[in-house]
Amino acid sequence: MLLFHLAYNLILYFYPFQFGQGQQETKKVKVQVYYETLCPDSKRFVKQQLSPLLKNGGAKHIDVEFIPYGKATTTIRGSSHRFSCQHGKPECEGNKMHACAIKYLNKSEQIDFITCSMGKSYPPTSLTQCANEVGIDGATRNKISMCANSVEGDHLLAAHGEQTHNLKPKLFFVPTITYNGIFEVEKMWQSQNDFHGVICHVLEDGPNFCPRS
Numbered sequence: 001m002l003l004f005h006l007a008y009n010l011i012l013y014f015y016p017f018q019f020g021q022g023q024q025e026t027k028k029v030k031v032q033v034y035y036e037t038l039c040p041d042s043k044r045f046v047k048q049q050l051s052p053l054l055k056n057g058g059a060k061h062i063d064v065e066f067i068p069y070g071k072a073t074t075t076i077r078g079s080s081h082r083f084s085c086q087h088g089k090p091e092c093e094g095n096k097m098h099a100c101a102i103k104y105l106n107k108s109e110q111i112d113f114i115t116c117s118m119g120k121s122y123p124p125t126s127l128t129q130c131a132n133e134v135g136i137d138g139a140t141r142n143k144i145s146m147c148a149n150s151v152e153g154d155h156l157l158a159a160h161g162e163q164t165h166n167l168k169p170k171l172f173f174v175p176t177i178t179y180n181g182i183f184e185v186e187k188m189w190q191s192q193n194d195f196h197g198v199i200c201h202v203l204e205d206g207p208n209f210c211p212r213s
Contacts, residue, residue: 036070037094038087049195094124100147
């Protein structure tokens with residue numbers, strides 16, 4: 001029995017992570033970004049707020065979901081979809097391309113691609129350039145392109161529209177940011193200029209990138 005306890009203690013000492021004695025589970029917050037590809041405020045948020053924090057230690061604490069649709073509307077006629085977007089038809093095309101990218105890319109690739117695209121002067125035509133910049137292979141890029149120009153893309157964008165229209169309270173500003181599935185207007189406004197601060201508030205005590213009181 002003594003030998004058993006000695007062996008057990010040695011295992012705990014050298015392999016603590018396997019017995020729940022290691023580091024605590026990383027805290028994460030679910031962030032949903034409801035945006036439009038040609039919306040200046042959406043582009044500014046991604047470029048100045050979201051992207052810098054993700055690159056500065058935030059990626060392991062933020063589970064981001066992109067919903068490209070915004071203030072668009074969807075009309076279904078038979079088996080076809082017609083979209084009307086706040087910044088015109090090109091924005092609908094950009095939103096659809098992003099919807100297809102979200103389907104065909106993994107989470108890390110989605111973040112890299114969408115932050116790249118939203119940092120360009122004209123996101124709707126950024127597929128090839130950003131695919132090259134972030135290392136998306138040609139086959140996947142072609143899938144995204146074909147999707148964006150087909151009924152598949154229509155269905156994906158319509159699904160993002162349904163998700164957007166189901167927000168409570170209703171979406172009235174783009175980009176709208178929600179945290180852990182909850183839409184709080186005050187946090188949404190604060191996120192436009194202090195996304196970092198909102199994330200730290202939601203996570204409470206934790207990440208190294210959050211200021212210590």
